[in-house]
Amino acid sequence: MAKRREHKETELELTTLINVMVVLISFLLLTAVFTQITIQELKLPAQAGGGAAPLKPPVVVEVIVRKNSLQISNGKSVTETIPNVSNKYDYKKLSASLLEIKRENQDKDDVTVLMEPDIDYESLIAVMDAVKVAEVYSPGKDKPRKVPLFPSVSIGDAP
Amino acid sequence: MMLTSLMDIFTVLVLYLIVNQGGGVSLDAPKTVKIPESVVETAPRRSVVMAVSNTEVFVQGVTIVTVAEVLESRQDYIEPIRQEMLRIKNLAAEQGDKGISESGEVTILADRGVPFKILKKLMSTSSSAGFDKISLAVNQKENQN
Numbered sequence: 001m002a003k004r005r006e007h008k009e010t011e012l013e014l015t016t017l018i019n020v021m022v023v024l025i026s027f028l029l030l031t032a033v034f035t036q037i038t039i040q041e042l043k044l045p046a047q048a049g050g051g052a053a054p055l056k057p058p059v060v061v062e063v064i065v066r067k068n069s070l071q072i073s074n075g076k077s078v079t080e081t082i083p084n085v086s087n088k089y090d091y092k093k094l095s096a097s098l099l100e101i102k103r104e105n106q107d108k109d110d111v112t113v114l115m116e117p118d119i120d121y122e123s124l125i126a127v128m129d130a131v132k133v134a135e136v137y138s139p140g141k142d143k144p145r146k147v148p149l150f151p152s153v154s155i156g157d158a159p
Numbered sequence: 160m161m162l163t164s165l166m167d168i169f170t171v172l173v174l175y176l177i178v179n180q181g182g183g184v185s186l187d188a189p190k191t192v193k194i195p196e197s198v199v200e201t202a203p204r205r206s207v208v209m210a211v212s213n214t215e216v217f218v219q220g221v222t223i224v225t226v227a228e229v230l231e232s233r234q235d236y237i238e239p240i241r242q243e244m245l246r247i248k249n250l251a252a253e254q255g256d257k258g259i260s261e262s263g264e265v266t267i268l269a270d271r272g273v274p275f276k277i278l279k280k281l282m283s284t285s286s287s288a289g290f291d292k293i294s295l296a297v298n299q300k301e302n303q304n
Contacts, residue, residue, distance in 0.1 A: 012162075014162045029176065032176065037296050037299070038197070038203065038296075038299045039296050041294050115275040117274060119274065120271060120273060120274055121273045121274075122271040124275060125196075125297055129198050132198075157279070
C-alpha cells in the first residue's frame, strides 16, 4: 500500500524542459522570416557564337516597355500599343492581349521584354508578372484564376 | 501542477517554428533597398548577391561602387564589380564551394526606383565575370487564394 501511495505522488520534473522550450520559442520567433523573398528568374539569350543555334521558332513575342505605353510586337512590327491609363501601365490589358496570343500558340513559352533605359525596376517586375501569369476573372467567381502565359522571360534594350 | 497541456502546446509551437524555418536560403536586403513585390513563388537559391540601392552597389554586402559611377561609365561592364565577382568566384573554387563557383548564379536585389540602364550594366558585368544565371529578388505578394 505504501508503495502505491509513493507512486501516486511522483511528479515529473518539467521546469528545466519548460525553460528550454521558452528559450527555443523566443529564439525561433525572433528569427522567423515574415516577409518571404522570392526570385524572378531571367533567361538570358545565349551569347553570340555559342554553338549552333537550334531551329528558331517561327513565333516571336516581344513586349516593349516605353515611357508612356506598352507595345506588343511579333519581332518585326508592333502589333498592339497599350497606352498608359492615368500615368500607369495597363498591365491588365497587356495580360489580356498576351492571353489571346497564348491561345493561338499553345506551345510557346518564352517572351522577350524590351525596355527603354529609364524604366524603373518596379515596372520591370510588374511587366514580368503580367507576362508570366494572367489573372482571369470568370463570371460568377470573386477570385481570379491564374493562367500561365510565357514563363521564361528574357530582357533586352528597346529598339 | 498540471503542466502536461502546457508542454503539449510548447512542443507543437516549437515543431511548427522549426519546420517553418527550415529549408531555403534567406536573403537580406540592406535597409536602404526597397524591393518591389511580385507574384512569383520561386525560392531563392545560394548565389552571389548583388544589391543596388539608390546610391550604391553592394556585392555580398560590401559597397563596391556608387550608382553615379555606374552611370558615368562608358564601358559595357563595371571593372571594380567584375574584379570583385571574379575574386569571389576564385575564392569559392579554392574552398571547394561548388554552389557558387560552378552554378554561376547571381541574385540582384534592386531598389524599386533603379532604372533599367543601371540594371543592364550590372547584368552584363556579371555575365562577363562568368555569372550568367541572373535572378531578380522580389518580395512575395500575399496571395489571396
